[in-house]
Amino acid sequence: MEFNNKTAMVGTPCQILAATKINSYSEETGGSPIDIKIGLFCMENFSYTYLKMFLDEKKIDLKDVKEFRIENNMFKIFLTNGKEKDYTIAETDSFKRRNCEICVDFTSDLSDISVGSVGSPKGFSTLIIRTSKGKKIVEGAISENYISSEPITEKGKKLLEKIASKKKKENLNYITSRENISHPVLYERKVTDDIINELAIQSQFENLDKDVISEGACVLCGACEFVCPSDIIQINERKPVRKGNCPEDCHACYFACPRTFLSENIRSHDLNSKPLGDYLEILTAKSKNVTGQDGGVVTSILLYLLNKGLVDEVFVVGEEKKNPWKPIARLTNDTEEVLNAAGTKYSTVPVAFKALKSKNSS
Ligand SMILES: Cc1cc2nc3c(=O)[nH]c(=O)nc-3n(C[C@H](O)[C@H](O)[C@H](O)COP(=O)(O)OP(=O)(O)OC[C@H]3O[C@@H](n4cnc5c(N)ncnc54)[C@H](O)[C@@H]3O)c2cc1C
Ligand code: SF4
Ligand code: SF4
Ligand code: SF4
Numbered sequence: 001m002e003f004n005n006k007t008a009m010v011g012t013p014c015q016i017l018a019a020t021k022i023n024s025y026s027e028e029t030g031g032s033p034i035d036i037k038i039g040l041f042c043m044e045n046f047s048y049t050y051l052k053m054f055l056d057e058k059k060i061d062l063k064d065v066k067e068f069r070i071e072n073n074m075f076k077i078f079l080t081n082g083k084e085k086d087y088t089i090a091e092t093d094s095f096k097r098r099n100c101e102i103c104v105d106f107t108s109d110l111s112d113i114s115v116g117s118v119g120s121p122k123g124f125s126t127l128i129i130r131t132s133k134g135k136k137i138v139e140g141a142i143s144e145n146y147i148s149s150e151p152i153t154e155k156g157k158k159l160l161e162k163i164a165s166k167k168k169k170e171n172l173n174y175i176t177s178r179e180n181i182s183h184p185v186l187y188e189r190k191v192t193d194d195i196i197n198e199l200a201i202q203s204q205f206e207n208l209d210k211d212v213i214s215e216g217a218c219v220l221c222g223a224c225e226f227v228c229p230s231d232i233i234q235i236n237e238r239k240p241v242r243k244g245n246c247p248e249d250c251h252a253c254y255f256a257c258p259r260t261f262l263s264e265n266i267r268s269h270d271l272n273s274k275p276l277g278d279y280l281e282i283l284t285a286k287s288k289n290v291t292g293q294d295g296g297v298v299t300s301i302l303l304y305l306l307n308k309g310l311v312d313e314v315f316v317v318g319e320e321k322k323n324p325w326k327p328i329a330r331l332t333n334d335t336e337e338v339l340n341a342a343g344t345k346y347s348t349v350p351v352a353f354k355a356l357k358s359k360n361s362s
Contacts, residue, residue: 005312008038008305008315015258026256036311038114041109044103048326048347051325058085064081065079070346081148106167107277120295122284122294126152127297137310141304146289146304147288149286152285176216187261205224209242211260212260222354228353285317287299302316303339316338318340318341327348
C-alpha cells in the first residue's frame with residue numbers, strides 16, 4: 001500500500017511492537033505511514049469493564065474521577081471533590097489484563113522516544129531518547145520552547161532499571177511456567193528468522209486464533225484488523241473475530257501480530273543485559289505550557305511535530321464523550337484534540353490504525 005502522509009504514534013510497548021512489526025514485514029503486511037514512535041512506559045493495563053465493576057463495588061462513579069495514577073506501588077484515584085482513594089496494586093488484580101503478565105517490555109524498547117513517570121519527580125516525565133530521529137525531535141522541542149529538560153539523576157536511572165528488570169524477570173518466570181503447562185508464548189521463543197518465516201507463511205487467521213487469541217495472549221492492538229487486505233477482521237470489545245474466508249496466499253495478520261514471533265533483529269533490542277533496551281540519552285523533562293499525566297511531555301512533543309509540519313497526523317487516545325475514562329483512539333491533525341487527549345487512560349484500546357487505511361490508501 002502507498003502512503004502519502006507521515007504519522008506519529010503514541011502507544012504502550014505492545015502497540016509500539018505491533019507498529020514495528022507492520023513496518024518490518026511491509027512486504028507481507030502492506031506497511032504503514034508510521035514514521036515516529038513515542039512509546040509509554042507500561043507495567044500493566046486494565047479492562048475498562050472490570051475497572052468499572054471494581055469502582056461500582058467501591059461506590060465510586062467514574063464521572064467523579066478526576067485522575068487515576070499509579071504511584072509508590074499504589075493505585076490512586078483522585079476525585080473531583082478533592083478526595084483521594086488509594087488501593088494496593090494487589091487490589092487491581094481483578095481488573096488487570098491477564099496478557100500483561102506475559103509482557104517483558106516496560107520502557108517501550110522499540111520506540112524513537114520513550115516516556116514515563118518512573119525516575120523523575122512528580123510533575124515531570126522521564127524521557128528515553130533511543131534513535132537519532134528521536135534525538136532531533138527532542139532537541140527541536142527544547143529549542144522551540146515546548147519542553148525543558150535536564151539529565152536524569154543517577155538515583156532516578158537506577159530506579160528505572162530496577163523496575164524494568166523486575167518486570168522482565170517476573171514475567172519471564174511466568175512465561176516459563178505457562179509454557180510448561182502447554183500455553184504457548186511464541187513471541188518470547190528464541191528461534192531463527194528462517195524458522196519464523198517457514199512458520200509464518202503457513203499461517204493464517206486460524207493460526208492467529210489458536211496461537212494468540214484463544215491462548216489469552218491478544219493485547220487488542222488492532223494490527224491484524226489494519227493489515228487484513230480482505231477487511232474480514234473485526235475487533236469487538238474482547239477479541240478479534242474473522243467474518244469471511246482468507247485468500248490462500250495471505251499471512252498478513254500472523255506477520256503483524258506482536259504476540260506471534262519476533263525477528264532476530266527486533267528481538268536483539270530486548271536483551272536481558274540491557275533492562276532499558278538501547279538508548280542514547282535519558283532526561284527528566286517538563287512541558288512549558290501543557291498539563292498532562294506527568295510532565296505533559298508527550299502532548300508537547302506531538303504539538304511540536306504537528307505545528308512544525310514534521311508529521312501530517314498523530315494517533316492519540318482520548319475519552320468517549322458518553323462514558324468517562326473510556327478510551328477512544330483517534331488519528332488527528334487537530335491540535336485542540338491532541339491537547340484534550342493528554343493524560344493516561346488506564347485501559348486497553350486498539351490503535352486507530354484503521355483510520356489510516358481510508359486516509360492514506362491510493
Ligand atoms: C496503560 C498505561 C500504563 C502505564 N504505566 C506506567 C508505569 O507503570 N510507569 C510509568 O512510569 N509510566 C506509565 N505509563 C505512562 C504514564 O502514565 C504517562 O503516559 C507518561 O509518563 C507520559 O506522561 P506525559 O504527561 O508526558 O503525557 P501526556 O502529555 O499526558 O500525554 C499522554 C499521551 O498518552 C496517550 N494515551 C493515554 N492513554 C493511553 C492508552 N491507554 N493507550 C495508548 N496511549 C494512551 C494520549 O493519547 C496522550 O497523547 C503508563 C501509560 C499507560 C497508557
Ligand atoms: S501487554 Fe500490557 S503491560 Fe505489556 S505493554 Fe501492553 S498493556 Fe502494557
Ligand atoms: S485475509 Fe485472512 S490471513 Fe489475511 S490478514 Fe485477513 S484474516 Fe489474516
Ligand atoms: S491478535 Fe490482533 S489485536 Fe490481538 S495482539 Fe495480535 S494483532 Fe493485536
